[in-house]
Amino acid sequence: MKGGDQKYYQLMLKKINKFTLIQEHRLYKEEQILMMSPDLFIVRNGLNWVIRVNKLIRHYEYCLINAIEFAQEIKIPIEETDNRDSYSFHLENAVYRQLVLWDMYAKLLNETYALGLKRDELSIWDVIRSMRSSREPYQRRLAKELKKYCNGAFHQYVRNYLRNTFAHNGDPHGKLIFHYYGDNGMLQPDDGFILPDHPIKELRYLIIDFIKLHRFLNKINQQIKKIMLEKTILIEYHFETLCGREITDGRHIPITILQELHEIWEISDTDEACEECRLLANNHSLKYCKPVKFVYHRINEPEGTISITMKS
Secondary structure, eight states: OOHHHHHHHHHHHHHHHTOOOOOOOOOOHHHHHHOOSHHHHHHHHHHHHHHHHHHHHHHHHHHHHHHHHHHTTOSSTTOOSHHHHHHHHHHHHHHHHHHHHHHHHHHHHHHHTTOOOOSTTOOHHHHHHHHHTOSOHHHHHHHHHHHHHHTSHHHHIIIIIIHHIIIIISOTTOOOOEEEEOTTSOEEEEOTTSSOOOHHHHHHHHHHHHHHHHHHHHHHHHHHHHHHHHHTOEEEEEEEETTSOEEOOOOOEEGGGGGGHHHHHHHHOOSOOOHHHHHHHTOTTOOSOOEEEEEEEETTOGGGOEEEEOOO
16 A cells, blocks of 8 residues: 555544534433423434434444555455455445435434425435425525535435445446446447546545535434424423512423413412512512512523523
C-alpha cells in the first residue's frame, strides 16, 4: 500500500470514530400510562425505530472498520486474494446496512409526520413523493432536499453502483465476466463491472453518504423530541405567590395544560388571600393569594426547572 493511501485510510478511521448514536428520547412509565394519545404513539414508535437504528449503526461501524483494515493491504483493486475477498465481504455488509438505515429513516418520517403510507417495503422514494404533495411547507422543503441529495453522486454511487455490483456481479472487484444475448441476437459481454473502483473511492463515498443520512436522522429525531416535550410529558409544579408562598396540590399534570394556568390555580389553592398579599396587591377584596410565577419541571427531572411569570 502506498503512503498516500495510508493517509486517506487513517482519515476515514478518524471520521468513523466521530460517529455517534442517535439520542433515544424515552418516556417515563407514568407518562406512558397517563398520556395515551396519538402524539404519545408517535413518540413511542419513533423511539422504537431509533433503538433499531442505533443497533444497526453499531453493526455498520464494525463492518466499515473491518473493510478499511483489509483495504489497506490491497495492492491493486483486481487482485485475487483472500484479503481482497475479506474486504469485499465487509464492504458488502456495510453497504447493505447503510441502505437499510435509509429505509428505517423513511419509516421514521412516515411515523413522525403521520403520512399514512403502508409500512411494508416502504422506501425513501415513497416518502419523498408523499411529502412533495403535503400541505405542510416544511415537509415539501424536506422532500425537495431529500430528492436532490438522493439523486446526487454520493447516494447514487452507494445505492446503485455499489449495491448493483454485489447484486449483479457478486463482487465489485471480481474478474468474472457474464455474457448475454442482446436485442440484436448477438452474444455480448456484460462489461459494466470489468474495471472496479479503488477501495478508497468506495469507502469515501460510503462514509459521506452515511454522514448525510446521520444528519437527516438527527433532524427528524429533534422533531420527535419536540413532540414529546410539548405534548406528552407530565410535570410537577408549584405556584409562587406575591407573598412568597409556594402552593401546589402535588399532582402530576400534562404539559399541554400550561395554557390553562389560571384554571390550575383555581383548583390548587382553596385558602383565602393573606393580608400581606392584599396589601402588596393593593386589593383588599382579593380572593386568593396572588400567583406571580408558575414553576415546573418534568417528573423525575427536578434539575430542569422552568419558571413562567403569570400575567396580572
